Amino acid sequence: MYIYDEVDSRIVKERVAQFQGQTDRYFAGTLAADEYLPLRLQNGLYVQRHAPMLRVAIPYGMINSTQLRKLAQLSRDFDKGYVHFTTRQNVQFNWPEIKDVPEMLRQLADVEMHAIQTSGNCIRNTTTDQFAGVIDDEVVDPRPYCEIIRQWSTLHPEYAFLPRKFKIAVNACPSADRAAIAVHDIGLEIVKNAEGHVGFKVFVGGGLGRTPIIGSLINDFVAEKDLLTYLEAILRVYNRHGRRDNKYKARIKILVKALTPAVFKEKVEAEWAFLKDSENQLTEQEISRVKAFFTAPAYENLERNCAEFVAAQEESKGFANWIKRCTNDHKVDGYRIVTLTLKKTGIPPGDATDRQVDIVADLADRYSFGEVRVTHDQNLVLADVREDQLHALWKEAQAVGFATPNLGMLTDMICCPGGDFCGLANAKSIPVAEQIQLTFDNMDYLYDLGEIDLNISGCMNACGHHHVGNIGVLGVDKRGQEFYQVSLGGDSGRDASIGKILGPSFARADMPNVITKLIDVFVENRSEDELFIDTYRRIGMDPFKERVYAKAD
Amino acid sequence: MPKLINLTGDQANTFELLAKDYEGDVKANTIVPMAFFMANREAVLNAGNVGIWIDSEEQPEELPETAKTLPVIAINFPKFMDGRGYSIARYARERLNFEGELRAIGDVLLDQLSYLKRCGFNAFDMRDDVDTELALSSLGEFTEAYQASNEQPTPLFRRR
Numbered sequence: 001m002y003i004y005d006e007v008d009s010r011i012v013k014e015r016v017a018q019f020q021g022q023t024d025r026y027f028a029g030t031l032a033a034d035e036y037l038p039l040r041l042q043n044g045l046y047v048q049r050h051a052p053m054l055r056v057a058i059p060y061g062m063i064n065s066t067q068l069r070k071l072a073q074l075s076r077d078f079d080k081g082y083v084h085f086t087t088r089q090n091v092q093f094n095w096p097e098i099k100d101v102p103e104m105l106r107q108l109a110d111v112e113m114h115a116i117q118t119s120g121n122c123i124r125n126t127t128t129d130q131f132a133g134v135i136d137d138e139v140v141d142p143r144p145y146c147e148i149i150r151q152w153s154t155l156h157p158e159y160a161f162l163p164r165k166f167k168i169a170v171n172a173c174p175s176a177d178r179a180a181i182a183v184h185d186i187g188l189e190i191v192k193n194a195e196g197h198v199g200f201k202v203f204v205g206g207g208l209g210r211t212p213i214i215g216s217l218i219n220d221f222v223a224e225k226d227l228l229t230y231l232e233a234i235l236r237v238y239n240r241h242g243r244r245d246n247k248y249k250a251r252i253k254i255l256v257k258a259l260t261p262a263v264f265k266e267k268v269e270a271e272w273a274f275l276k277d278s279e280n281q282l283t284e285q286e287i288s289r290v291k292a293f294f295t296a297p298a299y300e301n302l303e304r305n306c307a308e309f310v311a312a313q314e315e316s317k318g319f320a321n322w323i324k325r326c327t328n329d330h331k332v333d334g335y336r337i338v339t340l341t342l343k344k345t346g347i348p349p350g351d352a353t354d355r356q357v358d359i360v361a362d363l364a365d366r367y368s369f370g371e372v373r374v375t376h377d378q379n380l381v382l383a384d385v386r387e388d389q390l391h392a393l394w395k396e397a398q399a400v401g402f403a404t405p406n407l408g409m410l411t412d413m414i415c416c417p418g419g420d421f422c423g424l425a426n427a428k429s430i431p432v433a434e435q436i437q438l439t440f441d442n443m444d445y446l447y448d449l450g451e452i453d454l455n456i457s458g459c460m461n462a463c464g465h466h467h468v469g470n471i472g473v474l475g476v477d478k479r480g481q482e483f484y485q486v487s488l489g490g491d492s493g494r495d496a497s498i499g500k501i502l503g504p505s506f507a508r509a510d511m512p513n514v515i516t517k518l519i520d521v522f523v524e525n526r527s528e529d530e531l532f533i534d535t536y537r538r539i540g541m542d543p544f545k546e547r548v549y550a551k552a553d
Numbered sequence: 554m555p556k557l558i559n560l561t562g563d564q565a566n567t568f569e570l571l572a573k574d575y576e577g578d579v580k581a582n583t584i585v586p587m588a589f590f591m592a593n594r595e596a597v598l599n600a601g602n603v604g605i606w607i608d609s610e611e612q613p614e615e616l617p618e619t620a621k622t623l624p625v626i627a628i629n630f631p632k633f634m635d636g637r638g639y640s641i642a643r644y645a646r647e648r649l650n651f652e653g654e655l656r657a658i659g660d661v662l663l664d665q666l667s668y669l670k671r672c673g674f675n676a677f678d679m680r681d682d683v684d685t686e687l688a689l690s691s692l693g694e695f696t697e698a699y700q701a702s703n704e705q706p707t708p709l710f711r712r713r
């Protein structure tokens with residue numbers, strides 16, 4: 001993991017001191033509420049329906065046990081004893097007092113954490129693959145580049161007041177895209193060219209929200225050394241030319257669409273011509289300096305599938321299931337990647353109590369070199385677990401509810417906070433998730449169904465990424481009543497696509513029934529082990545539509 | 554009356570700011586809108602004591618190279634959330650190579666000053682109730698930054 005040097009730590013501490021001053025002026029009445037607003041947003045402090053919310057960055061999803069314990073402690077001291085892991089690899093405190101926030105930030109700075117630019121119209125936390133650095137199938141480890149981008153974007157003087165928020169995601173895995181780069185303002189795919197040099201495919205203008213769009217490729221090889229100058233050029237074109245008259249048309253996706261990707265690219269490259277050979281060009285030295293923080297931990301020399309591990313799976317079907325569903329192959333023999341699921345029925349997806357967070361920290365220390373990753377589907381990953389220790393870990397994880405083996409299944413939903421917590425919601429989303437989890441509680445049946453992404457948002461801001469769910473659910477308001485619109489066919493992975501609306505929306509009570517019918521149509525039409533998304537792509541919308549809207553005879 | 558501050562303290566404002574639709578003669582000690590300048594380049598430049606102001610939606614790329622000899626270029630922030638002026642300022646400093654007074658006007662708030670300074674501004678038209686001491690101290694809140702900027706052309710990674 002990256003470790004702050006004296007300068008990194010000084011910058012974060014100076015930021016805390018600055019925010020303390022701004023908050024003092026706000027309480028003293030010398031800083032108006034509307035002027036304090038963008039300042040607190042840029043420090044991650046958002047005011048929502050019930051209380052302020054503090055969003056803390058977990059850069060590209062990496063967090064260590066010391067930092068986790070600090071989060072748990074802060075949630076006890078300043079909040080209601082739980083935290084919420086978001087779909088952007090961040091963590092939120094949902095009930096802090098504004099006056100306590102500078103102190104919380106001070107304590108976070110002590111463990112090398114911050115809330116800089118986690119909100120507001122600026123460059124947000126850069127995200128990447130939660131399996132970065134531990135999977136075989138990876139061009140290079142993307143995390144050093146994410147850290148380089150983090151430093152470049154942190155307190156950038158020119159881009160603190162962009163037309164709208166700005167998100168960058170990086171993927172380095174040719175066979176999968178767990179970072180969903182196609183739906184980001186900038187998506188970077190790390191590739192190697194014919195000469196074996198590392199560079200980036202650059203996609204711009206993807207996004208969800210009201211106008212879901214898949215990003216356009218504007219350059220298929222930006223060399224490693226040109227990373228920052230190319231990003232700088234894109235940001236400058238966007239800062240100058242992005243729309244500012246209508247907040248719903250202010251994302252870069254609208255600009256790229258209005259200009260066309262080809263013209264947008266021309267503008268970027270005209271700007272880049274001036275920046276390319278500037279001092280901002282990355283040096284080999286800097287790339288190596290940052291890479292040195294992401295070296296392999298002290299792996300033991302082990303063999304794959306040791307007898308103990310094989311026997312444990314034969315003995316317990318539950319353990320074998322969990323291995324199959326919740327762990328992935330590691331690039332080092334004798335280790336596996338473990339995903340701890342935070343989605344048990346009855347608990348809002350992504351929520352974890354202070355006690356659970358302390359336990360995760362403890363599990364990380366004992367089983368995985370003290371490091372944890374946060375995933376965009378709101379689960380936690382222990383990336384380096386020895387196969388011969390998996391059974392012991394499984395037992396412990398089960399005891400605290402982290403081993404529900406529903407990863408990737410229908411009941412492992414992405415769900416925004418919705419009307420229970422969020423001031424912008426049209427409808428509640430958590431109760432819908434709960435109803436579906438209760439309806440589909442037979443694990444064997446869920447396994448048979450295979451992987452299905454079901455994503456729920458409480459309004460069209462799309463925090464729950466409903467557009468890219470194989471099944472998407474969107475809360476809508478119909479004459480003051482909460483209704484739900486269903487879409488099918490979204491996908492956030494390699495073949496990213498935006499879902500299409502099924503038809504008129506449904507009342508909440510009908511939702512489990514609607515989902516059941518959709519699943520029935522899938523099961524009846526499925527060929528062998530086909531995934532839901534593939535069946536949908538093959539048979540289209542109509543069979544689903546007919547069943548769901550059929551008149552009862 | 555707005556209060557003009559530079560990097561060391563209060564500064565007497567010797568220029569009158571003319572409205573965006575100003576039409577008429579070139580007057581000494583004024584700051585004229587960019588459109589007026591584009592239509593009356595020679596007269597403005599020859600006066601020697603007339604500056605220009607650029608609004609956030611205007612294109613500084615259209616300015617002639619001679620604009621770098623102006624005594625002052627002001628850049629307007631219609632709302633503090635409108636961040637286009639930061640990029641315009643860097644254009645003025647880094648492409649036009651303008652070395653004179655670069656003044657931020659409009660909705661300029663104390664908490665923006667250090668970003669403004671890093672983009673090349675060296676004068677700020679603030680509300681008259683602003684505490685000059687507090688404003689100056691906000692310029693020194695950060696002792697280091699990652700990026701290359703007008704203030705520090707070498708990014709931190711080349712100095713580590």
Ligand code: HEM
Binds near residue numbers: 084207416464
């Ligand atoms: C409860 C308070 C919350 C509020 C008021 C809120 C508000 C918003 C708004 C207004 C947008 C739309 C921005 C736009 O127009 O582009 C948005 C987008 C987003 N929110 Fe939230 N949000 C909240 C919680 C969350 C949570 C808990 C998550 C994570 C689970 C989340 C994840 C996202 C993501 C990923 C997007 C971006 C969608 C895109 O790419 O366009 N939000 N949020």
Ligand code: SF4
Binds near residue numbers: 418458461463464
């Ligand atoms: S999608 Fe809407 S309801 Fe859900 S958290 Fe985002 S803004 Fe709130």
